[in-house]
Amino acid sequence: MRSRREFLATTAHLGVGALLAGALPGVTFAAAPGGRPFVVVILRGALDGLSAVPPFGDPDYAAARGAIAIGRPGDAHGALDLDGFFGLHPSLPLLHERWHAGELLVVHATASAYRERSHFDGQNVLENGGDRPSGSASGWLNRTLGALAGRGVDGLALGQNVPLILRGPVPVGSWAPSRLPEVEPELITRLRDLYSDDTTLSARLDEATRMEALADGEAPAAGAMAGGSEAARPYGGGRLKAIAETAGRMIAAPDGPRIAVLDATGWDTHAGEGGAQGQLAARLGGLDQVLDALRRGLGAEWPRTAVLVCTEFGRTVEVNGTRGTDHGTGAAAFLLGGAVHGGRVLADWPGLGAKQRYEGRDLKPTTDLRALTKAIALEHLGVSARALPDIFPASELVRPARDVVRA
Amino acid sequence: MIVPITTQSAIAANRFGFGARPGEIAAIGRDPRGWLLAQIKTRYRAPGELAGLTSSTVILASFLAARAARAAQKKAAAQDAAEDTGKDPGKALVNGVRELLLPHYVAQAAARTRIVLGADASFRERLVHFWSNHFAVSIDKPICLGIAGALENEAIRPRIDGNFADLLLAVESHPAMIGYLDNQRSLGPNSELGMRVARRRAAAAQAGDDTAVPGKVGLNENLAREILELHTLGVDGGYSQADVTTFAAVLTGWSIGGGAGRYAQGEPGAFVFRSGLHEPGAKTLLGRRYAEDGMEQGRAVLRDLATRPATARHLATKLARHFVADEPPAALVDRLAHAYGANDGHLPAVYAALVNWDGAWREEPRKFKQPYEFVYSSMRALEAAPREPKALLAPFEALGQRHWNPGSPAGWPDRQADWDGADALMQRIEWSVALAGRVGDSHSAVGAADAALGGLATRHTRSALENADSGSQALALLLMSPEFQRR
Numbered sequence A: 001m002r003s004r005r006e007f008l009a010t011t012a013h014l015g016v017g018a019l020l021a022g023a024l025p026g027v028t029f030a031a032a033p034g035g036r037p038f039v040v041v042i043l044r045g046a047l048d049g050l051s052a053v054p055p056f057g058d059p060d061y062a063a064a065r066g067a068i069a070i071g072r073p074g075d076a077h078g079a080l081d082l083d084g085f086f087g088l089h090p091s092l093p094l095l096h097e098r099w100h101a102g103e104l105l106v107v108h109a110t111a112s113a114y115r116e117r118s119h120f121d122g123q124n125v126l127e128n129g130g131d132r133p134s135g136s137a138s139g140w141l142n143r144t145l146g147a148l149a150g151r152g153v154d155g156l157a158l159g160q161n162v163p164l165i166l167r168g169p170v171p172v173g174s175w176a177p178s179r180l181p182e183v184e185p186e187l188i189t190r191l192r193d194l195y196s197d198d199t200t201l202s203a204r205l206d207e208a209t210r211m212e213a214l215a216d217g218e219a220p221a222a223g224a225m226a227g228g229s230e231a232a233r234p235y236g237g238g239r240l241k242a243i244a245e246t247a248g249r250m251i252a253a254p255d256g257p258r259i260a261v262l263d264a265t266g267w268d269t270h271a272g273e274g275g276a277q278g279q280l281a282a283r284l285g286g287l288d289q290v291l292d293a294l295r296r297g298l299g300a301e302w303p304r305t306a307v308l309v310c311t312e313f314g315r316t317v318e319v320n321g322t323r324g325t326d327h328g329t330g331a332a333a334f335l336l337g338g339a340v341h342g343g344r345v346l347a348d349w350p351g352l353g354a355k356q357r358y359e360g361r362d363l364k365p366t367t368d369l370r371a372l373t374k375a376i377a378l379e380h381l382g383v384s385a386r387a388l389p390d391i392f393p394a395s396e397l398v399r400p401a402r403d404v405v406r407a
Numbered sequence B: 001m002i003v004p005i006t007t008q009s010a011i012a013a014n015r016f017g018f019g020a021r022p023g024e025i026a027a028i029g030r031d032p033r034g035w036l037l038a039q040i041k042t043r044y045r046a047p048g049e050l051a052g053l054t055s056s057t058v059i060l061a062s063f064l065a066a067r068a069a070r071a072a073q074k075k076a077a078a079q080d081a082a083e084d085t086g087k088d089p090g091k092a093l094v095n096g097v098r099e100l101l102l103p104h105y106v107a108q109a110a111a112r113t114r115i116v117l118g119a120d121a122s123f124r125e126r127l128v129h130f131w132s133n134h135f136a137v138s139i140d141k142p143i144c145l146g147i148a149g150a151l152e153n154e155a156i157r158p159r160i161d162g163n164f165a166d167l168l169l170a171v172e173s174h175p176a177m178i179g180y181l182d183n184q185r186s187l188g189p190n191s192e193l194g195m196r197v198a199r200r201r202a203a204a205a206q207a208g209d210d211t212a213v214p215g216k217v218g219l220n221e222n223l224a225r226e227i228l229e230l231h232t233l234g235v236d237g238g239y240s241q242a243d244v245t246t247f248a249a250v251l252t253g254w255s256i257g258g259g260a261g262r263y264a265q266g267e268p269g270a271f272v273f274r275s276g277l278h279e280p281g282a283k284t285l286l287g288r289r290y291a292e293d294g295m296e297q298g299r300a301v302l303r304d305l306a307t308r309p310a311t312a313r314h315l316a317t318k319l320a321r322h323f324v325a326d327e328p329p330a331a332l333v334d335r336l337a338h339a340y341g342a343n344d345g346h347l348p349a350v351y352a353a354l355v356n357w358d359g360a361w362r363e364e365p366r367k368f369k370q371p372y373e374f375v376y377s378s379m380r381a382l383e384a385a386p387r388e389p390k391a392l393l394a395p396f397e398a399l400g401q402r403h404w405n406p407g408s409p410a411g412w413p414d415r416q417a418d419w420d421g422a423d424a425l426m427q428r429i430e431w432s433v434a435l436a437g438r439v440g441d442s443h444s445a446v447g448a449a450d451a452a453l454g455g456l457a458t459r460h461t462r463s464a465l466e467n468a469d470s471g472s473q474a475l476a477l478l479l480m481s482p483e484f485q486r487r
Helices: A004-009 A016-023 A061-068 A093-100 A119-128 A140-147 A185-194 A199-218 A237-252 A279-304 A369-380 A385-391 B005-016 B024-028 B032-041 B056-079 B089-118 B122-134 B148-159 B164-172 B175-180 B192-206 B222-231 B241-250 B295-307 B309-323 B330-342 B347-355 B371-382 B389-398 B422-439 B445-456 B459-466 B471-480
Strands: A038-044 A104-111 A155-158 A173-175 A259-265 A306-311 A331-336 A344-346 B254-256 B271-273 B283-285 B288-290
Touching (some): A038 A279, A093 A331, A104 A369, A119 A140, A140 A155, A140 A369, A140 A385, A173 A199, A173 B422, A185 A199, A185 B422, A185 B459, A185 B471, A199 A237, A199 B422, A237 A259, A259 A279, A306 A369, A331 A369, B005 B032, B005 B122, B005 B445, B024 B445, B032 B122, B032 B347, B056 B089, B056 B148, B089 B122, B089 B148, B089 B371, B089 B389, B122 B148, B148 B164, B148 B175, B164 B175, B164 B222, B164 B295, B175 B254, B222 B241, B222 B295, B241 B283, B288 B295, B295 B309, B309 B330, B330 B347, B371 B389, B371 B422, B389 B422, B422 B471, B445 B459
Parallel strands (some): A038 A259, A038 A306, A104 A344
Antiparallel strands (some): A104 A331, B254 B271, B283 B288
16 A cells, blocks of 8 residues: 555645655755745633733732732742733743744734624634624635735645634635544545535545645654543643644645644633633643744744734623633734744733723723734735735724834 | 435435434335424433433532542642642642543443434434534533533433423523533622622721732623523624623522532532522513512523524524524524414424425535534444444544534534534545444445435445445445535
């Protein structure tokens, strides 16, 4: 039996780069031509931005947050200082290193166009790029891929299936490590024939074989995957970290997809959220590791990379009755990477006093997240300004931020 | 176009049920609609596979006891910090709690799978899964790991053929839902306990003793919001943030029994109404006033929510989407919502309206199978299932749909785009090969195609099966054929 890799070498639609990447595991390529890498990490469940990026300098912060407030820099388990007013949660030391390297742009008091408090509608708006939950069946990143057609930029979902942000007319791949044995290439050929009248399944099959070829050269041995045989453990930080590192290498391969999306769930901290330690702290520590694994995987491509970390909305300013926080509005987001003009906090800080809040309870959003995503599309990905109204509809009044990446 | 009756039988088994077992299409005979409707007219009897499962009360009580023991041990360890060995005693106990719960999860999930694989009435089983997903809890929350299946077996399974209001009341007062959406400690600011805490806070503040200030307590709006958004009215159902907050106050006191000292109340692990946590007073929700009536106040709100037209429409849309098409035909949604309203939420009337709608019987399949549907129908078609529970459950995990683990209270999504990723397809191929390999080469794939798909198998697929290299390769091709991937 031929291996999948050899089989793929005979298929016509593959570029030479992917073949090399597959044939020479572990070889690091010099910076590849083509588009700059861009990765979106979606934190589903609504990250508490006031804990991830505590505004310790705000006079109302400590009182509003009570038992879950993060201490000031220098306190035991205190915040990691950013600019004397904002800090990072103490579970984000690796991200703090990116700050010192000038590679981390922090955005605070930000929100999509969505102003209600449903996770699912909120995620829809975040991903479809418009102003309504049901505004569009395609994602803004897929429309971005459309605007970049012909420039060698492909999309990849890091998971078995494709999230809304990447769905749309441009075909994208998906990849996740498999614990099942590979199948004989001959069966793939037969399935290709069986799917010849089925446009969806044949397109998926082509994408799948292409991504497997990339991953074959890049995936760690199965034993390196966290998870093992346990039947009930959710895909935790360990597995996500392994996916992130492999994904970084896939993206960095000469023919690799340049745009990828990674989902991380579990941020809906209604009860027992914890402060410097506890439930959210553990999640953030995992995220810190995942982002660093992605950086290591990208290797020589990191200086050309931007990674957006975002969530559907923020959480209430006040702690609720069960030592957690309920659904809010204004959130925090990160843009990190070697290409990012970092070391800055982008925030028009509204304050945390009762009268300064949105509807008396949430952090007031003062920066439209699309100002950031538009800037990424323009500056980092090189999308033409004319394409923006299609990618981000109904947002004429949202002006792109400036200088979010280095020239 | 008139669909031949044998093809309609195949549609009954595959679109409405969990896939035909050998001989099933023939057994359905000439009355596929009657075959489906009979399944929901039968009086409920608990399937034999559920015998021997432990009740949610017992499982949850042991979980709460283990957690309390862990907390006590951690506290003791903190006091002994001077002789710290560097080990985290909490960690061993976390693992201990998991080991306590995991066997219950495995037993419940294996029982669920075996019920489906052996079911003659697989339309009924599909409805159980539908409602279980409508009222989703997820095992990534520790409190749910041992009792997610119990929610389905205790609250949902016996009530899918009654009134929606009864189903709703049973689910919202089940400890799995209370715990999943954090209601057990939600507390009214003016409740007995809320006032006591406020007095102690004030006293401590007056004494200037920061260390004696008790923690803040109050409402948690998670359960109230998700009942409105997901379980009843739907996200566009016309409620406001004020309705969410008021409903959360209505639901204060809906809790779980147990606790220590003065907080001990009710049977440990069972639902209990803790009047000391309940926010007193009349409350106005969605324009209706509800007098103070303890737990009855919440029950009254739930019963009213069940009668709202927005609820009828929300449920009708989800049912139509599940059985007919991702974007369900408006005529069908109207029809189901009307059946719901005209019959006071009596669910069998809604199912009958669905089954009797001609548009649901179009030959062309419009639903792409979710992983669990694909696994069930494959195992049913080939009559192949591992006996050992972990092996039986492994494919659900590998294909991305572990039982009761959607990761969100919205449940698993029900549209093709959520499931037809390229990598997902490759994992299905890999699993099909493995299953077909276990069945072996002696099984006739063409015969299996006739038995599973009847007239739905295309000429293209039949010829691919006939030309395959081996019997097991042909079976894998059958499972991965376009018509077997859809329903």
